Amino acid sequence: MIWETVRLSLRSIRRNVLRSFLTLLGIVIGVAAVIAMLTIGSGTTQKVKADISKLGSNLLVVRSGRPASPGGPGGLDQVVRPLAEKDLAALVAHLTGARAISPASQKQVRVIFGTESLTSGVTGTDSAYLDARDWKLVSGRPFSDSETRSGTGVCLIGETVHQQFFGAGDPEGEIIRVNRTSCKIIGLLEPKGYTGFGQDQDNVVLMPLHAYQRRIAGNRDIDNIYIAADDSTPTSELQPRVEDILRDARRMTPDRESDFAIRDMTQIADAMASATTTMTGMLGAVAGVSLLVGGIGIMNIMLVSVTERTREIGIRLAIGAHEKHILIQFLVEATVLSLLGGIIGILIGLGLAGLAAATLTIPFAPSPAVILLAVGFSALIGMVFGFFPALRGARLDPIDALRHE
Amino acid sequence: MAAGAPLITFEKVWKSYGQGEARVHALAGVDLAIKRGEFVAIMGPSGSGKSTAMNIIGCLDTPTAGTYSFMGVDAGRLDRNRRAMLRNLYVGFVFQGYNLLARTTAAENVELPLIYRGVANRERRDLAMQALAQVGLVGREHHTPAELSGGQQQRVAIARAIVTRPTLLVADEPTGNLDTARTHEIMELLTKLNKELGLTVTMVTHEADVAEYAERTIRFLDGHVASDSMNMETA
Numbered sequence: 001m002i003w004e005t006v007r008l009s010l011r012s013i014r015r016n017v018l019r020s021f022l023t024l025l026g027i028v029i030g031v032a033a034v035i036a037m038l039t040i041g042s043g044t045t046q047k048v049k050a051d052i053s054k055l056g057s058n059l060l061v062v063r064s065g066r067p068a069s070p071g072g073p074g075g076l077d078q079v080v081r082p083l084a085e086k087d088l089a090a091l092v093a094h095l096t097g098a099r100a101i102s103p104a105s106q107k108q109v110r111v112i113f114g115t116e117s118l119t120s121g122v123t124g125t126d127s128a129y130l131d132a133r134d135w136k137l138v139s140g141r142p143f144s145d146s147e148t149r150s151g152t153g154v155c156l157i158g159e160t161v162h163q164q165f166f167g168a169g170d171p172e173g174e175i176i177r178v179n180r181t182s183c184k185i186i187g188l189l190e191p192k193g194y195t196g197f198g199q200d201q202d203n204v205v206l207m208p209l210h211a212y213q214r215r216i217a218g219n220r221d222i223d224n225i226y227i228a229a230d231d232s233t234p235t236s237e238l239q240p241r242v243e244d245i246l247r248d249a250r251r252m253t254p255d256r257e258s259d260f261a262i263r264d265m266t267q268i269a270d271a272m273a274s275a276t277t278t279m280t281g282m283l284g285a286v287a288g289v290s291l292l293v294g295g296i297g298i299m300n301i302m303l304v305s306v307t308e309r310t311r312e313i314g315i316r317l318a319i320g321a322h323e324k325h326i327l328i329q330f331l332v333e334a335t336v337l338s339l340l341g342g343i344i345g346i347l348i349g350l351g352l353a354g355l356a357a358a359t360l361t362i363p364f365a366p367s368p369a370v371i372l373l374a375v376g377f378s379a380l381i382g383m384v385f386g387f388f389p390a391l392r393g394a395r396l397d398p399i400d401a402l403r404h405e
Numbered sequence: 406m407a408a409g410a411p412l413i414t415f416e417k418v419w420k421s422y423g424q425g426e427a428r429v430h431a432l433a434g435v436d437l438a439i440k441r442g443e444f445v446a447i448m449g450p451s452g453s454g455k456s457t458a459m460n461i462i463g464c465l466d467t468p469t470a471g472t473y474s475f476m477g478v479d480a481g482r483l484d485r486n487r488r489a490m491l492r493n494l495y496v497g498f499v500f501q502g503y504n505l506l507a508r509t510t511a512a513e514n515v516e517l518p519l520i521y522r523g524v525a526n527r528e529r530r531d532l533a534m535q536a537l538a539q540v541g542l543v544g545r546e547h548h549t550p551a552e553l554s555g556g557q558q559q560r561v562a563i564a565r566a567i568v569t570r571p572t573l574l575v576a577d578e579p580t581g582n583l584d585t586a587r588t589h590e591i592m593e594l595l596t597k598l599n600k601e602l603g604l605t606v607t608m609v610t611h612e613a614d615v616a617e618y619a620e621r622t623i624r625f626l627d628g629h630v631a632s633d634s635m636n637m638e639t640a
């Protein structure tokens with residue numbers, strides 16, 4: 001009986017292919033938008049999470065200046081008191097629960113090899129940096145302690161710099177110019193790709209902190225201190241210890257607010273993820289509205305269909321159909337119609353999401369739950385918006401319906 | 406129900422439309438009894454209440470006042486769905502305008518009442534083929550109404566009416582749209598079904614020679630039964 005009815009409704013949909021399709025457009029667009037949104041959204045979330053973990057999981061980053069407070073001009077704070085080598089030394093000496101502690105000062109600098117040049121992110125740091133950031137070398141070696149201490153002109157380069165200057169060739173031992181100084185390449189960093197914000201993580205040059213301070217920055221400041229927690233210490237536990245040690249090292253009386261900020265990358269990751277979730281939710285709601293419009297389209301076309309087929313309804317009623325038979329017939333038709341729209345929408349949505357994933361280099365992350373939900377939701381729309389027209393058909397008086405032209 | 410008791414009884418049946426000044430009485434106190442197996446022709450001028458009476462007989466409609474009983478049941482007081490059930494089980498309809506589902510084959514049209522009776526696919530097809538054979542439409546089963554002549558369409562409609570083996574056939578001007586030759590063919594078919602299956606037939610017609618196929622003629626006038634007489638045996 002139900003199968004019979006489904007076949008019947010498919011037939012009547014096929015009879016008016018163009019009209020059915022136009023009716024479905026609302027549902028198709030709505031479902032496609034929802035599916036594309038949610039799929040791209042979850043891909044972005046995954047990507048952001050992966051990016052943040054690339055920044056280093058369980059990582060604290062200390063910089064000078066007060067923690068960003070509403071209304072507080074961060075720019076002024078920056079100049080107050082930079083981090084210095086004694087702060088780093090205090091952390092290295094007293095901090096427990098850290099796997100790696102490393103200074104980093106950064107600047108965008110023009111890097112030259114032969115006739116080629118490239119603006120690169122140059123970082124002055126020490127040998128613990130690779131460990132703190134969880135970066136690896138493809139070839140070569142990290143700075144030795146003596147190179148770090150004396151500030152020798154050696155450097156590690158990222159894949160982008162490698163490509164630009166040497167193509168596939170071996171860069172080790174080559175000398176590149178960084179700003180007005182030269183340094184010898186001793187190692188190549190593993191490629192890390194772009195961040196979700198479009199930043200090339202491979203366009204980097206690392207050199208010993210002292211070399212950087214002396215030849216590039218021209219001061220003895222440390223911009224950031226990276227602290228990687230060991231596996232048994234949560235960053236939330238590490239953070240107050242860091243704060244205590246630094247306040248001590250910087251001789252701050254208890255009444256003064258800290259003139260440095262400690263950022264917890266795990267928290268940032270969570271915040272970013274929840275931001276994308278909120279965004280996705282909002283866009284999903286907008287798409288939901290278009291589904292509603294689609295539902296009204298279904299209702300409209302079903303009303304037309306019931307009117308057009310009044311005589312058919314009369315015949316069916318005369319030969320013994322009950323109200324519920326007519327009701328079910330039109331409900332099934334509306335449901336099949338909007339399900340069809342839903343399925344087309346899902347395919348289009350997935351296609352769009354796949355395209356976006358390829359273009360934005362985010363993972364293509366279709367969720368079976370979301371797809372199932374979309375199927376269920378479009379069926380529900382058919383039922384809800386098809387109910388009133390179906391009821392109208394079922395309630396027709398057989399004599400009036402038979403007389404209808 | 407005792408044998409020989411009327412299949413159909415009207416007791417002071419009224420059917421009225423509209424309110425106040427505009428009130429029209431399509432039936433004004435009709436008394437009537439039709440027995441099982443009868444072949445009755447209903448005649449009368451336009452607007453005299455023939456179709457109204459037929460709709461009540463076929464349990465499509467209910468009287469405004471009075472009692473209509475069908476097979477001993479007070480059908481005039483049953484709800485929509487119960488009347489639908491009565492129609493499905495015991496009544497076949499034939500209309501002037503055939504009323505077949507368009508773009509649906511003859512066989513599918515004939516199967517329709519069986520679907521609402523919950524008959525299985527296989528059996529439905531067999532019964533439909535049988536009914537189509539009974540009305541002489543072998544070889545046309547898979548034609549749609551648009552591919553059939555008027556006479557053939559009316560045969561499909563008759564097949565649809567008898568496929569459920571009903572007790573009563575209600576035919577409102579079944580030959581109204583047909584030419585003379587086709588009219589007589591259809592009337593012979595109805596006579597055959599009446600004789601061979603014992604089908605009770607009530608039929609509205611405007612034509613005296615069509616009414617002659619019946620055993621009995623009831624004449625309506627202004628919502629009353631004006632005359633009710635047995636026909637001379639013609640066959």
Ligand SMILES: Nc1ncnc2c1ncn2[C@@H]1O[C@H](COP(=O)(O)OP(=O)(O)OP(=O)(O)O)[C@@H](O)[C@H]1O
Binds near residue numbers: 429430450451452456
């Ligand atoms: N739904 C309705 N609303 C109002 N008046 C109606 C309705 N149905 C029938 N009537 C009136 O009832 C009267 C009888 O109508 P009915 O259809 O029974 O006539 P009839 O004998 O079948 O006529 P015809 O030979 O033209 O088919 C007519 O006056 C008609 O206008």
Ligand SMILES: [Mg+2]
Binds near residue numbers: 577
């Ligand atoms: Mg009439």
